[in-house]
Amino acid sequence: MNYTLDFTPVIEGLPSLLTACLGTFTLAICGMLLATVIGIGGVVLRQSKIAPLRWLVIVFVELIRNTPFLVQIFFIYFALPLTGIRLDPTPTAIIALGINGGAYAIEIIRGGVQSISKGQMEAGLALGLHKGQVFRLIILKPALRAIFPSLTSQFVLLTLTTSIASAISAYELTSVSQRIESDSFRSFEVYFTVTIFYLVISWLMMRLFALFSARYFAYPVK
Amino acid sequence: MGRDEFLFLLIGLKWTVALSAIGFVCGCLAGLVIALLRTSGMRPIERATAGYIALFQGTPLLMQLFVVYYGLALIGIKMDAWAAVAVGLTLHASAYLGEIWRGGIEAVPRGQTEASKALALSYSSRMKDVLLPQALRISLPATIGFLVQLIKGTSLASIVGFTELTRAGNIISNQIFQPLTVFGIVGMLYFIMCCPLTIYGAYLERKFAASAR
Numbered sequence: 001m002n003y004t005l006d007f008t009p010v011i012e013g014l015p016s017l018l019t020a021c022l023g024t025f026t027l028a029i030c031g032m033l034l035a036t037v038i039g040i041g042g043v044v045l046r047q048s049k050i051a052p053l054r055w056l057v058i059v060f061v062e063l064i065r066n067t068p069f070l071v072q073i074f075f076i077y078f079a080l081p082l083t084g085i086r087l088d089p090t091p092t093a094i095i096a097l098g099i100n101g102g103a104y105a106i107e108i109i110r111g112g113v114q115s116i117s118k119g120q121m122e123a124g125l126a127l128g129l130h131k132g133q134v135f136r137l138i139i140l141k142p143a144l145r146a147i148f149p150s151l152t153s154q155f156v157l158l159t160l161t162t163s164i165a166s167a168i169s170a171y172e173l174t175s176v177s178q179r180i181e182s183d184s185f186r187s188f189e190v191y192f193t194v195t196i197f198y199l200v201i202s203w204l205m206m207r208l209f210a211l212f213s214a215r216y217f218a219y220p221v222k
Numbered sequence: 223m224g225r226d227e228f229l230f231l232l233i234g235l236k237w238t239v240a241l242s243a244i245g246f247v248c249g250c251l252a253g254l255v256i257a258l259l260r261t262s263g264m265r266p267i268e269r270a271t272a273g274y275i276a277l278f279q280g281t282p283l284l285m286q287l288f289v290v291y292y293g294l295a296l297i298g299i300k301m302d303a304w305a306a307v308a309v310g311l312t313l314h315a316s317a318y319l320g321e322i323w324r325g326g327i328e329a330v331p332r333g334q335t336e337a338s339k340a341l342a343l344s345y346s347s348r349m350k351d352v353l354l355p356q357a358l359r360i361s362l363p364a365t366i367g368f369l370v371q372l373i374k375g376t377s378l379a380s381i382v383g384f385t386e387l388t389r390a391g392n393i394i395s396n397q398i399f400q401p402l403t404v405f406g407i408v409g410m411l412y413f414i415m416c417c418p419l420t421i422y423g424a425y426l427e428r429k430f431a432a433s434a435r
Contacts, residue, residue, distance in 0.1 A: 003296055066370065066416035067409045070378035070388055075409060078401035156280075163282035167381060174284060187292040195285045202280040 001082030010193045013176075020176035021197060027093055027172050028159040028205070034098025035158065039105025040140065057106065064103035066082055069164050077168045077178030089183065093172075094167035101158040131164055145217040152209040159205050164172065173197060185220045223403055231404075234390025234413045235411055237304070241386060242374040242415075246369055249315020256320025258349065261327045271320065278317030284378050286310055291382055302392045303384040311372065318368050326361030327353055362428065366423035370416045377412075387411060 010017075024039050046057040064072065073096040080087055080095075087095075118137050124134040144151070166174035177194040260271040278286065290310035294301055301309070330353050338348040358365075371412040380389030391408035 011255055062417060062420070063409075063413065066374075066420055067412045068374035068388065070377040070380065071391070071405055071409045071412060074388075074392075074395075075402065075405040078395075078405065082292040084403070160280075160282040162377070163284045164381075166284075174282070181379060188289065188296050191285060195281045195289055198281045199277065 005189055006186055007189050007193070009180060009186045010189050011194075013180040013184075015179070016176055017173065017194065017197065020171070020173045021201060023090070023170075023172040023176070024159070024162050024201060027090070027162040027165060027170065028155075028201075030094045031097030031101055031158055032155050033164070034094065035101030035105045035155070038098060038102025042102060042106035043109045044135075045109055045215075047113070050129065061103045061106050064100055065107075069096070069100050069161055070167055072100055073164060073168055089168045089170040090100050092168060093162070093170035097158060097165070100161065101154065105151065108147050108154060109143060111150075112145075112147035113139055115146055116143055119152070133181060141217075145213075148209075148213050148217060152206065152213075155209065156202050156205050159202055163198070173201075184189045223394070223398060223400060223407070227398060227404075228407075230394060231387065231390050231407065231411065232259070234385060234387040238373070238376050238387040238412075239302065239415070241308060241311060241379060242249060242369075242373045244247065245311030245315050245372055248308070248312040249319055249372070252312060252316030253319030253323060256316050257323035257327060260320055260324045275317045275321045278314055279321070283310075283314055283337060283375050287312055287378055287382050303382055304379070307376075307379040307382055307384055311375065314375070315368070315372055320363065322361050322364045322368060325364075326357035326359075329360050330356045346409075360430070363423045363427040366419055366426070370419050370423070373416055373419075374412065 042057050042060070045053045073093065076096045076099070077089070077092050080092060087214055120138055120142075121134055124138040125131075129137070162172050163174040165172055166178060169175050173194060177190050181190045184190070256271055256274065259267050260275070262268060287307060287310040290313065291303070291306040294306055294309065334352055334356070335348065338352045343352065376386055377388040379386050380392065383389075385393070387408055391404050395404040398404070
């Protein structure tokens with residue numbers, strides 16, 4: 001067993017690996033934005049007075065949470081063209097990430113909304129705010145603040161999930177590293193380095209969320 | 223999709239179940255060790271296990287599987303793809319379960335530790351008879367939640383090249399050109415495995431929340 005580690009292909013591929021990190025960030029950030037929209041929209045529908053709408057959200061959440069992302073992304077990748085939408089792998093991956101993250105976001109945000117006491121909502125209405133304002137300022141913002149830590153860890157998980165988008169060859173870190181690996185056969189060296197890149201990326205994401213939280217949720221609680 | 227194709231998927235399903243079971247059982251054993259080390263009270267050991275957990279929680283499972291798969295070959299251990307994946311899943315599970323159970327151990331009221339020390343119980347008896355039964359009970363919903371994650375995670379073995387359910391789906395879909403039917407069925411098979419667990423986990427969580435009130 002005489003194997004000497006050789007990091008030359010990794011060093012040579014460093015520029016393309018670093019730009020691929022931007023691809024991973026793009027997937028992650030766009031996926032999160034879509035997931036947040038789906039999350040908030042889903043919660044609104046989940047509270048709706050129309051029962052079939054509520055059921056629809058429940059079925060959506062359970063279907064997504066109980067199947068692997070890899071199967072979901074394959075399904076979406078093959079399903080979109082049938083509906084007449086032709087997209088590149090990268091936008092397809094963003095849609096898949098948004099749908100997957102959105103299902104988890106619905107459950108998390110719903111927990112936050114339920115923790116807001118009814119009196120708070122009634123007080124808002126009594127003060128003459130209209131329904132939209134009450135939802136945005138009095139329910140959603142405190143709810144998001146209450147569940148922000150869970151949302152953070154869910155979104156860091158979403159960032160790590162972007163690596164699975166390599167299965168449909170979206171442009172991100174894992175697919176680029178697979179290309180370098182198949183050119184150089186230095187599998188361990190490449191994947192070891194990329195693993196450390198991911199560690200840094202998830203750490204950066206956590207910092208980003210901490211900053212966001214300090215900026216938007218720093219008002220006093222009572 | 224004919225009967226033969228469906229049977230092929232079921233063979234894949236069998237491997238998915240086997241991988242999940244091996245990963246979970248071995249992960250539980252290793253995770254218990256991690257949780258105990260993480261709460262051992264010895265600073266350097268606690269730091270090291272915290273680092274181990276952060277490493278696995280901060281990197282994608284896919285990368286972990288790649289590194290283990292190629293790393294094992296590198297240090298001269300010849301292994302089948304499925305065994306390498308099982309090792310990868312075990313390490314992954316040990317970090318997550320270790321963290322979940324650390325939370326459980328720390329959630330047991332401090333007085334319990336003090337009382338068992340006052341009764342001169344040995345460390346093993348204090349853990350085995352007093353703390354762990356309560357800690358495991360507290361963390362049961364989260365443990366089941368992680369089991370669901372693990373079952374879904376085995377799908378990544380397909381990228382490493384092992385024919386479990388998802389890869390079986392890939393193969394069939396390339397043969398009969400009906401990706402939506404095939405991946406729809408594959409998805410439903412995963413759903414049938416995971417959904418009862420999710421429901422059971424949610425039920426336990428509600429039950430514990432009610433009894434804590």
